Amino acid sequence: MSEQQRTTAIYGVGSMGGAILEGLLSGRRDGDPEVLAVVRREEQARELDARDGARSVAPEEAAAQADLHLLVVKPAVVPELLEQVRDSLRPGSVVVSLALGVSLSDLGDLLPDEVAAIRGMPSTPARVGQGMTVLSPGASVSQAQLDAVREVLAATGETIVLPETQQDVATALSGSAPAYFYLVVEALVDAGVAGGLPRATAVELATQAALGAGTMMRETGEEPALLRAAVTSPGGSTAAALRQLEAGGLRETFARAVEACARRSAG
Ligand SMILES: NC(=O)C1=CN([C@@H]2O[C@H](COP(=O)(O)OP(=O)(O)OC[C@H]3O[C@@H](n4cnc5c(N)ncnc54)[C@H](O)[C@@H]3O)[C@@H](O)[C@H]2O)C=CC1
Numbered sequence: 001m002s003e004q005q006r007t008t009a010i011y012g013v014g015s016m017g018g019a020i021l022e023g024l025l026s027g028r029r030d031g032d033p034e035v036l037a038v039v040r041r042e043e044q045a046r047e048l049d050a051r052d053g054a055r056s057v058a059p060e061e062a063a064a065q066a067d068l069h070l071l072v073v074k075p076a077v078v079p080e081l082l083e084q085v086r087d088s089l090r091p092g093s094v095v096v097s098l099a100l101g102v103s104l105s106d107l108g109d110l111l112p113d114e115v116a117a118i119r120g121m122p123s124t125p126a127r128v129g130q131g132m133t134v135l136s137p138g139a140s141v142s143q144a145q146l147d148a149v150r151e152v153l154a155a156t157g158e159t160i161v162l163p164e165t166q167q168d169v170a171t172a173l174s175g176s177a178p179a180y181f182y183l184v185v186e187a188l189v190d191a192g193v194a195g196g197l198p199r200a201t202a203v204e205l206a207t208q209a210a211l212g213a214g215t216m217m218r219e220t221g222e223e224p225a226l227l228r229a230a231v232t233s234p235g236g237s238t239a240a241a242l243r244q245l246e247a248g249g250l251r252e253t254f255a256r257a258v259e260a261c262a263r264r265s266a267g
């Protein structure tokens with residue numbers, strides 16, 4: 001994949017594929033190739049064609065034209081989709097499967113030898129350029145191919161390369177994790193409303209607290225435990241709240257949640 005000819009195709013534009021498409025389109029510069037999108041519904045195809053920088057195409061056409069193929073269909077759809085496009089894929093192109101639990105070994109069985117495979121796990125904040133994609137490249141992926149994939153995905157947020165053996169637990173801390181944070185914010189909002197705040201105010205306060213905490217962790221690089229201690233004034237209100245969270249079994253609940261998520265990812 002050279003800089004000039006890099007064309008990306010997305011197969012499946014649902015929650016996750018839609019988020020990646022938005023990230024890619026917002027990072028697109030004048031002169032960049034269109035992002036090709038494979039969708040099933042006519043109406044969705046028409047909506048995509050009306051967007052600047054996107055074009056809906058048939059699966060075989062995407063396979064023949066793109067250098068980088070992002071599979072964002074449900075895991076069970078991956079085999080039939082690759083069966084449909086495998087003979088159209090160009091030698092030297094790279095298929096990145098972003099489907100839960102689809103292994104490099106599965107991909108190897110479904111792809112021609114001259115097409116490289118990467119297993120990945122993205123996250124929906126890709127929509128606003130704040131996603132994380134955990135990448136595990138197959139043995140035949142060259143450094144140049146991996147760099148090119150990371151460069152394309154940079155428009156959707158961060159990327160990290162991990163061994164495939166860590167994909168399941170990484171899914172629990174990354175791909176699925178935005179949902180846990182939304183749930184925490186939902187719970188805080190309900191509690192704030194119960195305490196007398198207007199719902200919109202409660203959402204605004206809890207959202208800013210989440211954003212502020214995330215930005216502090218990212219920008220200071222300090223351990224979360226230290227940042228938490230800095231909020232916890234001796235004998236104060238935060239200590240009273242944290243004691244209740246610990247009494248409610250927060251850590252054990254998250255330990256079980258991560259374990260269940262990783263188990264589900266492993267199949
Ligand atoms: N939603 C999330 O936060 C994350 C999802 N994923 C993975 O992304 C994949 C998709 O998940 P969601 O977006 O949540 O599901 P979804 O159901 O919202 O989207 C799947 C899309 O694929 C389309 N589709 C089905 N068969 C197709 C075909 N043959 N060709 C083209 N499009 C086809 C469907 O019409 C739908 O729009 C899954 O494999 C999931 O494991 C990974 C990380 C996070």
Ligand SMILES: O=C(O)[C@@H]1CCC=N1
Nearest residue numbers: 099100171175176177
């Ligand atoms: O829930 C799921 O199966 C997908 C994979 C990770 C996040 N969402």
